[in-house]
Amino acid sequence: MxxxxxxxxxxxxxxxxxxxxxxxxxxxxxxxxxxxxxxxSVANEAPTAETAAPPAPPQNDAAGSVIAPSEADGVIRDGDQPTVFDTGRVAISNLDPALLEALQRAAQDAAADGLEFRVNSGWRSAALQERMLQDAVIHYGSEAEAARWVATPETSAHVSGRAVDLGPLPTLDWLAQHGSDYGLCQTYANEPWHWELRADAATDGCPEMYTDPTDDPRMQP
Incomplete structure (x- = not known):
């Protein structure tokens, strides 16, 4: 061997x-x-509680869509949320000036607490709003259910620049406590991210929230 x-x-x-x-x-x-x-991939397809983004349906380039959304229409992509100071973005610069000024004042004060205002949705073009509404009808299964989340272009406060969807959650908690000092109020009980300017809120407090947009008389045709 x-x-x-x-x-x-x-x-x-x-x-x-x-x-x-x-x-x-x-x-x-x-x-x-x-x-x-x-x-x-899954995280990018669905909004998370951390970003406090609205449960809007995905904006796919499907057949029959009104537009292919772009930044010029106010689109804000996941992971690219601007601050309220990013006025180079039309989603920010096209907001109502009084609303934007209140947001920036609040954001400056919140920064002292280590918080940052991130915008998930600001101004939107009418075409983008119509696209989102069509997608919502498909996503939620009916026009009635879609109306609880997405307004028509004619009634949307986003199209007129009078509303903004904010995050993340710590910012929303801060706004719930201090927002009225700046005239900033949560409008709908089902949308903690949706904020609008109420001029009298600093002295009278925010008005009672609507249950959802279908409860808002401004949303009626």
Missing amino acids: NTRTVPVRRRRRILVGATALLGAVVLAFAVQQSLNAASA
Whole structure:
């Protein structure tokens, strides 16, 4: 028996084992990366509580859509939410001047508490609003249910620049406590992100919230 063949065989077994282990590690890493990518994709498709974005349907470029939304229409993409000071974005600059001024004053004071106002939706073009309404009807299954979340272009406070959807949650908590000092009020009980300017709120407090937009007389045709 050749005694020198034993170490060679051992080295071969060690080499094969090491190769298999390396392959398993690479495979596990690839699977983990795939899972991470899938998780990120789902997170981007659905609004999260942390960003406090409205449960609006996704704006897909489907057949029959009114427009392919763009930043010029006031679109704000997930992960690219501007602050109330980013007036280079039309979603911010086209807001009602009095509302924008109140938002900026509030944001400056909230910054002392380490908070930042992020805008999930501000001014919208009428075309974008119509697109969102059409998508909402499909998403929610009926015009009646869609109306609880998305107004028509003719009645939307976003189209007129009189409303803004804000986040994240700590900012909304701060606004719930201090917003009325700046005339900023939550309008709808089902939309904690939707804020409008009420001139008398600083002295009289915010008016009672509507249950949802269908309860708002301004939303009636």
